[in-house]
Amino acid sequence: MRRGFAVVGLVLCLQACAITPPTGTVTPRAPATTAASPTSTATPTRSAEDGFTASGDVPAVLDPELLDGIVTTVDSRSEFARRIFANWPQFGLPLVDEAVSTHYSDTIRDFERDYPVGTQPTAAPELNLGWHVLAGSPSVVGFASDGYEFGGASGARSWRSFWFDPRSGALYSAADLLDRNAARTALATAALTRSGVDLAQAGADPLGAAPLLAFSPSGDLLVGFDQCQVAACAEGRVSLTIPRGQADTLLTATGRAARDASIHPSAPPAVAPTASPTPTGPTTSATPDPSATTPKPPAKVNCRKATCIALTFDDGPGPHTQKLLGHLRRAGVHATFFMLGSQVEAYPKVASAVAAAGNEIGVHTWDHRDLTRLTPSQIDREIGSTVRIIRKDAGVSPRLLRPPYGAMNAHVHAAARRAGLALALWDVDTLDWKTRSTKKTVAAAVRGARRGSIILVHDIHPTTVAAVPAIIRKLRAKGYTFVTVSQLLGRTKPGQKYFHG
Numbered sequence: 001m002r003r004g005f006a007v008v009g010l011v012l013c014l015q016a017c018a019i020t021p022p023t024g025t026v027t028p029r030a031p032a033t034t035a036a037s038p039t040s041t042a043t044p045t046r047s048a049e050d051g052f053t054a055s056g057d058v059p060a061v062l063d064p065e066l067l068d069g070i071v072t073t074v075d076s077r078s079e080f081a082r083r084i085f086a087n088w089p090q091f092g093l094p095l096v097d098e099a100v101s102t103h104y105s106d107t108i109r110d111f112e113r114d115y116p117v118g119t120q121p122t123a124a125p126e127l128n129l130g131w132h133v134l135a136g137s138p139s140v141v142g143f144a145s146d147g148y149e150f151g152g153a154s155g156a157r158s159w160r161s162f163w164f165d166p167r168s169g170a171l172y173s174a175a176d177l178l179d180r181n182a183a184r185t186a187l188a189t190a191a192l193t194r195s196g197v198d199l200a201q202a203g204a205d206p207l208g209a210a211p212l213l214a215f216s217p218s219g220d221l222l223v224g225f226d227q228c229q230v231a232a233c234a235e236g237r238v239s240l241t242i243p244r245g246q247a248d249t250l251l252t253a254t255g256r257a258a259r260d261a262s263i264h265p266s267a268p269p270a271v272a273p274t275a276s277p278t279p280t281g282p283t284t285s286a287t288p289d290p291s292a293t294t295p296k297p298p299a300k301v302n303c304r305k306a307t308c309i310a311l312t313f314d315d316g317p318g319p320h321t322q323k324l325l326g327h328l329r330r331a332g333v334h335a336t337f338f339m340l341g342s343q344v345e346a347y348p349k350v351a352s353a354v355a356a357a358g359n360e361i362g363v364h365t366w367d368h369r370d371l372t373r374l375t376p377s378q379i380d381r382e383i384g385s386t387v388r389i390i391r392k393d394a395g396v397s398p399r400l401l402r403p404p405y406g407a408m409n410a411h412v413h414a415a416a417r418r419a420g421l422a423l424a425l426w427d428v429d430t431l432d433w434k435t436r437s438t439k440k441t442v443a444a445a446v447r448g449a450r451r452g453s454i455i456l457v458h459d460i461h462p463t464t465v466a467a468v469p470a471i472i473r474k475l476r477a478k479g480y481t482f483v484t485v486s487q488l489l490g491r492t493k494p495g496q497k498y499f500h501g
């Protein structure tokens with residue numbers, strides 16, 4: 001049974017995202033057939049490690065499979081040590097999608113304006129924007145952005161909730177969810193119980209200035225503020241709790257529906273065909289063939305004799321990944337996919353299809369944070385949660401870690417060693433994310449290739465996926481044999497880094 005939103009995924013990673021809100025107008029949708037998730041009906045609240053951090057209660061965070069077929073958009077850039085990664089959902093609802101895209105695109109644009117290339121302080125500025133599902137039901141859906149921004153001295157976290165009607169596609173404002181006058185009073189009372197919180201810092205209307213309205217797993221109303229907005233920056237994001245009993249008197253019927261959709265979620269209705277599938281042929285179906293669930297090992301190749309080379313795809317899986325699998329299958333090539341846990345979670349069947357076709361899957365962390373900015377335990381969580389979801393959804397155990405941006409320090413090496421993963425970098429950077437040109441991507445891959453090269457591309461860009469047949473053809477004509485990174489490297493040592501074979 002089809003549930004929820006109509007599309008499995010379109011990961012659109014446009015360089016131009018920051019300038020032109022990518023409301024999905026230029027991007028083909030992935031096959032809707034792959035969106036079906038017939039067996040998955042559970043929508044458990046996820047563990048805290050995959051959810052929000054804040055001082056105060058945090059909202060219930062749901063498995064995104066609740067919104068089956070959700071489309072995610074990824075924008076990933078690394079320029080002169082300015083690091084940007086943004087990942088946001090699209091619902092096939094024009095008003096909602098535009099508001100959401102605008103929020104993310106504006107945040108990226110502001111960050112680029114604040115930290116222009118070439119003027120960075122000593123540490124690389126980083127922007128990381130993700131999202132979490134807050135609530136789902138036939139009448140209301142909630143999700144929130146989850147932001148981290150590092151400006152060269154300290155990091156700041158932000159969040160913002162979006163509530164909407166999945167039937168009409170109308171966005172709900174705070175006034176649709178609650179009686180704002182009564183809520184202002186309740187918020188002021190809640191603030192009194194929290195030392196160090198000064199609502200006046202948020203201006204004359206703190207409720208209006210609060211970027212997040214959400215519900216705790218027990219149904220309390222949470223009013224969330226960004227880091228530094230109403231308390232000392234060291235407090236992190238702050239959420240104030242209005243207990244459920246009191247919140248009941250503030251919420252409108254829609255607000256109560258939003259609360260119920262947070263604590264007893266159910267699937268929203270399917271969205272109609274704005275998410276029209278792009279035919280990609282039977283070979284690109286992401287639904288694994290039951291007979292092919294055991295990954296086929298790639299053909300044995302002796303890289304001492306053959307001139308081996310490895311193609312690697314980062315930041316997926318996404319909607320173009322299935323098409324890519326068709327290209328690889330037709331060419332008889334196996335590649336290595338460095339996947340994000342958050343993307344595997346959004347596209348479990350695609351991840352499974354990648355493994356079922358005999359490709360290698362490596363870890364690219366859960367949400368693409370610069371690992372050198374995290375504590376050892378945070379690094380362990382980034383790696384461990386991604387290893388677990390790859391095992392669960394793709395059925396394989398990764399051997400390799402590719403740290404986002406190639407950023408490494410002693411803690412990253414140690415964490416990789418603990419996890420039993422070798423660090424797999426690259427020696428050919430095609431800059432496909434930047435050029436968004438099939439021709440230039442082919443040229444860069446072919447020009448840079450040497451015996452033992454590891455070529456970096458991204459399967460979230462349709463221009464890159466389109467380049468793959470020509471890359472394979474041209475490099476084969478030069479005598480290269482395509483292998484996975486593990487085949488190329490042979491025996492590897494956990495924690496050790498490898499740039500080529």
Ligand SMILES: [Zn+2]
Binds near residue numbers: 076314315404405
């Ligand atoms: Zn990446």
